[in-house]
Amino acid sequence: MSTPLVIRDRNTMRNLILTNQTMGRRIGFVPTMGSLHAGHTSLVDRAMAECDDVVTSIFVNPSQFGPQEDFERYPRDFDADFNLLAQHDVRWIFAPDVHEMYPPGDSTRIEISGPAEPYEGQLRPGHFSGVATIVFRLLQSTPANTVYFGAKDWQQVLVVRQMVRDLGLDVEVMTCPIVRDKDGLALSSRNAYLSESERTRAQTIYAALQQAEENWCRGLAIDKIELKVRDMLSAREIRIDYADIVHDESLRKISEVSRNTPAIFLIACHVGSTRLIDNILLPSQT
Amino acid sequence: MSTPLVIRDRNTMRNLILTNQTMGRRIGFVPTMGSLHAGHTSLVDRAMAECDDVVTSIFVNPSQFGPQEDFERYPRDFDADFNLLAQHDVRWIFAPDVHEMYPPGDSTRIEISGPAEPYEGQLRPGHFSGVATIVFRLLQSTPANTVYFGAKDWQQVLVVRQMVRDLGLDVEVMTCPIVRDKDGLALSSRNAYLSESERTRAQTIYAALQQAEENWCRGLAIDKIELKVRDMLSAREIRIDYADIVHDESLRKISEVSRNTPAIFLIACHVGSTRLIDNILLPSQT
Numbered sequence A, B: 001m002s003t004p005l006v007i008r009d010r011n012t013m014r015n016l017i018l019t020n021q022t023m024g025r026r027i028g029f030v031p032t033m034g035s036l037h038a039g040h041t042s043l044v045d046r047a048m049a050e051c052d053d054v055v056t057s058i059f060v061n062p063s064q065f066g067p068q069e070d071f072e073r074y075p076r077d078f079d080a081d082f083n084l085l086a087q088h089d090v091r092w093i094f095a096p097d098v099h100e101m102y103p104p105g106d107s108t109r110i111e112i113s114g115p116a117e118p119y120e121g122q123l124r125p126g127h128f129s130g131v132a133t134i135v136f137r138l139l140q141s142t143p144a145n146t147v148y149f150g151a152k153d154w155q156q157v158l159v160v161r162q163m164v165r166d167l168g169l170d171v172e173v174m175t176c177p178i179v180r181d182k183d184g185l186a187l188s189s190r191n192a193y194l195s196e197s198e199r200t201r202a203q204t205i206y207a208a209l210q211q212a213e214e215n216w217c218r219g220l221a222i223d224k225i226e227l228k229v230r231d232m233l234s235a236r237e238i239r240i241d242y243a244d245i246v247h248d249e250s251l252r253k254i255s256e257v258s259r260n261t262p263a264i265f266l267i268a269c270h271v272g273s274t275r276l277i278d279n280i281l282l283p284s285q286t
Helices: A010-022 A038-050 A078-087 A127-141 A151-166 A189-193 A196-218 A222-235 B010-022 B038-050 B078-087 B127-141 B151-166 B189-193 B196-218 B222-235
Strands: A005-007 A027-032 A053-058 A092-094 A108-112 A146-150 A172-176 A239-247 A263-271 A274-282 B005-007 B027-032 B053-058 B092-094 B108-112 B146-150 B172-176 B239-247 B263-271 B274-282
Touching (some): A010 A027, A010 A053, A027 A127, A038 A172, A053 A078, A078 A092, A108 A127, A108 A151, A108 B151, A146 A151, A151 A172, A151 A263, A189 A274, A196 A239, A196 A263, A222 A239, A222 A263, B010 B027, B010 B092, B027 B127, B038 B053, B038 B172, B053 B078, B078 B092, B108 B151, B146 B151, B151 B274, B196 B239, B196 B263
Parallel strands (some): A053 A092, B027 B053, B146 B172
Antiparallel strands (some): A108 B108, A263 A274
């Protein structure tokens, strides 16, 4: 347990990181939008195990929310976040305000095609441009050796990796496993929106993914695996945005003949008015 | 006179710069598309005066040319460029091929709004996104202390400055004055496209800008100054894309009441099939 130092401005943050790196310390960075849960702290713990110091950012990034989305009501609780990060020995909390990250007159955005185009890219226009733009800026402010992301936002990880590769950024990108609640629901700040009965229905998402994994391993046809998942979700009145088996990097649909390639089952769906995403990696069948 | 080292790959280039900076040397960078003339060497000489070492890149960047533009026929003469840079004591020439700068699968672009929107931005869709994307990547490969641009491409300088500010890049951007031939024509690699008679007609561009400057200083109304320039150009069968007096940073039109703000006269026009741009700064009238 240590008391993290809270930093609000980019230059102070950047200079702190650079100074510590000059002294030979490896810095791990966990970017978050706050409202922290055990998914986030698993990233912090991993960073702590691999690095000398950990910095966590707390910034609800307006540019990755669509106009009809939940930017305004996105849960925020800085004091709770601070205490949790203190328990996990985070050294610095970078908590800029919106004007610090997007000063007046700001007009530069990073646009990714390729992995940013399908699925979330299609359903949330501008979302990944907002993600790439803020991750770039956070990495400028916190030029860490390694940055940690959770596998729940699988497509986001692919987009960040693509940007880091294309722009030649000097940071290692680590992906950490999804953390689930006892009932199987993937941890998400948005779970707070669920009513008790919605929460119960939402358990079906992971149950469906587990069934899909079993069926995949049994060799069931891909379209049948997908259909069974859709049926399970629909039976609980969960509205599906997508529920597809795809290549885990290209996000292209997998055909029967190529099912020996690394695959992932991606789901986005609505439980009541809450949109949830989840996924499961499907073991290669070679 | 020294013999420049030619470097083709990004990592070698980056490591060379970083190593020399660690030794305390200041590095100046002059990005070019080759086909070098005295405009470019004026940038090199300025960089040489201000820095310990100068690196020049030669890269005809496909992503800043539109599909109907002159990427294929853009003049290229590496040997002549090499000799000229040797005469000006450039230490390194960074000359990557297209795949080095845009590897297969590349999908990240930098998009600028604000200063990139009017004028060239409107007439050459995607041009400034291509410029920003390549300048960013060149700066990753050649992380110089200072980068030098010519004032002829005024809007380009504004776009680069905007990107450097918004992305917090650690480089100083210097703008150097336009270099003109004896007849007044601003030096440009594209002047090579002009026939002898077109070349004579093209002299009118600078003559018109000089007349505009005089009329500006005399206090002539802005629309009249612009009209006289248009008339002069049209009289020589020079087709005008734009010929406007604008604020030198916002590129917004100047009204009579605000003519004490820093202004610039921007021209883009066609002499035969060759598109030329030029500009002149208009002294503030306070």
